[in-house]
Amino acid sequence: MHLSKITQSKYIMNYISAENLTKSYGVKTLFKDITFHINEGDKIAIVAKNGSGKSTLLKILMGKEIADSGTVTINKDIQVVLFDQEIDFEGELNVEEFMMTLDSAPIMALKNYHHALISENPDDMDKALNEMEVHEAWDLENEMSQILSQLKITDLTSKMKTLSGGQIKRVALAKLLVETRAQHRHTLLIMDEPTNHLDVDMVEWLENYLSKAMVTLLLVTHDRYFLDAVCDIIWEIEDFNMYVHNGSYGTYLENKIIREDNMNSTIDKAQNLYRKELEWMRRQPKARTTKSKSRQSDFYETEKVAKTDTRKEKLELDFEMKRLGTKILELHDIGKSYGDNLLLKDFSYQFQRGEKVGIVGKNGAGKSTLLNIIQGLEPYDSGSIETGETIKFGYFSQKGLKYKEDQRVIDFIKDISENFPLANGRTISASQFLRLFLFDDQTQYSPISKLSGGEKRRLHLMYVLYQNPNFLIFDEPTNDLDLPTLTVLENFLLQFQGSLIIVSHDRYFMDRIVDHVLAFEGDGIIKDFVGNFSEYREKKSQEQNKKVVAPVVETPKKIETVVSSPTVVTRKLSFKEQQELKEIDKEIPKLEKQRAEILEKLNNETDYGKIAVYSKDLETIAEKLQALEMRWLELQD
Incomplete structure (x- = not known):
């Protein structure tokens, strides 16, 4: 592969251009003859199945991998900065020292200023103050403090080796954002799954920060709300090709x-x-x-x-799982503490058949502890638990999969059973079930050790589901899963007839799946909310924004219940509004008919020029329909 540098453009600066890139590992081709460009101000998300070459492509752009063929041209005036899954650090450094290892003029000015404060030398101080002004380091120091605070990094004296994996990831993220801010030259920021190990508040802060920042960004993420808020270009890698989409995830x-x-x-x-x-x-x-x-x-x-096979096997499985009895799972006055850290206080809950419960809360609030207690993996201090005799738990934990290095994927699944039972006595084979979760025939017969990290997560998920449980417990299932797999998993769970508990920071995933939220709010308090995750967040935001604080009343309730029931104010529609509603009722069916006609034309059209015209018409009609439907809802309310 040829790698070269080009000079800055007079107009919109081109950062990177790639022509006809191809990359394979042995007989496995990741992508073939793909061409793309990154220009200043672009905010791009990469969408692909795990193992399709997302991370490899990022490494090629960083110069850490070499393509088999093709050219990558990098502008000589830009800097490429990578936020990777693997974080390099010196364990003996404390957080502040790690942050100050950045190599940039503003950071050096900050170092000299701090040194001058300690030395108390007037000459050193004069020089340091001048450098702070020249390199605008005052603003950088303030922004560094804000970034660390938002990512909940409070003790800057802690040594890096004493931090948890999640804390190290957040410190590294803070350093990367500061580095991007400190560079006066043009920077391409490459981020691989930046939202992993962040709680919801941090994710929302980061998406707001990146959406407003004047930054050029190339991003891999499974968080679809984050993707939509930050990026306006999507690169899709599928069947060795790259497809470029301008617009939202929906587009x-x-x-x-x-x-x-x-x-x-x-x-x-x-x-x-x-x-x-x-x-x-x-x-x-x-x-x-x-x-x-x-x-x-x-x-x-x-x-x-x-002979091209584009048919996607539809996930329409009529499960033959073990029948749930009258009693599912009942928790009575459960208490749990670790020393002075109170996680559960007199918590009671009765799970229902088919209920899909989402558990949310800050890290360390006790979410995983509750999952372990439910399954008998961890003792509780007080209370009692009644589990139905027919319950078969399926637990997807964060610990990962245990396997033999040389064992093939298909054999690993067949060790459970040759077939997966469906209703009416039907079955599907282990291979068919693997294909439903995007394992092609070649991958099925590969050793597990050859799978990517994301593919191993997907196999772990398969391992849990293939055992046909009737009560699923998922602890952060979306971490490191690709978007195609998440879509398959969501469709699976929507059809699942058993009970389900999910702990996740993925807002899109939670909104689509759960109908009930248990919110861990600290000090053993768990709020019970009927509705999805976004509705819970909206309710919580409204409560925080209330100007009038109601007096606190002691109640004997074991758990606070918040039901999503907004106040309804009845108002009669004006004559003009009634006429508008009638017109909307007439217009919506017309637009839906037009949309169906255009889709029919698209299905039978192979001329790309016409496809582009029809696609534009379809987008226009979709926007009109959305506007009319929103107005219709407003008038109905």
Whole structure:
């Protein structure tokens, strides 16, 4: 691969250009002949299945990996900064010293200023103050303090080696943001899963910071709310190709559906032609004329298209899980403390059949402890637990998967069972179940040790689900899972007929799945909220913003219950509003019909020029429909 530098453009600066990049590991191709550009101000998210080459692509841009072929051209006036999953640090440094290891003029000015404070030398102080002014280091010091505070890094004297994995990740994130801010030259910020190990407040702060920052960003994330808030370009890597989508995550999904529909249409046409050509090929004598050889060559190209498998196996499983009895799981007055740290105080809850409960709260509040207590993995101090006789727990923990290095993926799953039971006595094979969770045939017969970190997480998830539990417990299941796998998991859980508990910081995932929230608020207090995660957050925000504080009343309740029931104010619609509502009722069906007609045209169109026009029309109609539907809801309310 050729790597070169280019000079700064007169207009919008081009940071990186890549032409025809190809990368393989052995027989496994990650991407082939992909071309892309990164310009100043771009905020790009990469979406792909684990093992498709996301992290490898980032390393190629950093110069840590070399592509098999193609060229990467990097502007000589930019700096590329990476926030990786693996954090390098010297354990003996404290947090403040680690932050000050940055190599930039403003940071050096800060170091000299702190040294002058200690030395009390007037000459050193004069020089340091001048450097602080020249390099605008006063603002940087304030911003560094704010960033550390928002990421809940309060003790700057702690040594790095004493921090937890999550704390190290947050310190490294703070250092990266400060480094980007400190650089006066143009910087490309590359971030690989930056929201892992952050609680919801931190994630929301970071997305607000990055969305407003004048920064060029290349991002890998599974957090779809974060992606939508920060990025406006999506790179999709699939089937060795790269597809570029300008717009939101929703736009990407629409484009993907259109592309797959058109590909299926092309395949159908190719299959019809293939059958005719196959008949012709069989009739031909062994000696080929030039004309027949040309037709033979066309035949093989047609065969390649006709045999393309774009069909995604639909996750429509009618489970034959062990029946849940009348009693599911009941917790009565559960108490748990670690020394002076009170995690659970007289907590009572009765789980219902089919209930999907989300558990939220700050790190260390006791969420994982409750999951362990429920399963009998950890003792509790007081209270009692009644578990139904038919309950079979399935636990997806953060500890990871235990496996033999040389064991193949398919054999690991078959050790549980050759088949997965469906209703009415039907079954699907272990291989079919693996394909549902995006393990292709080649990967199924690969050693587990060859899988990427994300693929191992996906196999761990498969291992839990394949044992056919009727009560699922997930502790941060979305960490390191790719977006395609998350979509499959969500569809699986939406159909799941058993009970479900999820601990997660992924707001999109929680909103789509849970119908009930248990919020750990510290000091053993757990609030019970009926609704999804965003509704809980909105309710909590409203309570915090109230100007009038009601007097505190002691109650004997074991758990506080907050029900999402906004006050309804009845108002009669004006004549004009009534007419507007009638017009909207007429207009919406018309637009829905137009949308269906355009989709039908897209399904049968192969001309990319026309596809672009139809796609634009579809986007316009979708925006009109959304506006009308929102107005309709306002008038109805």
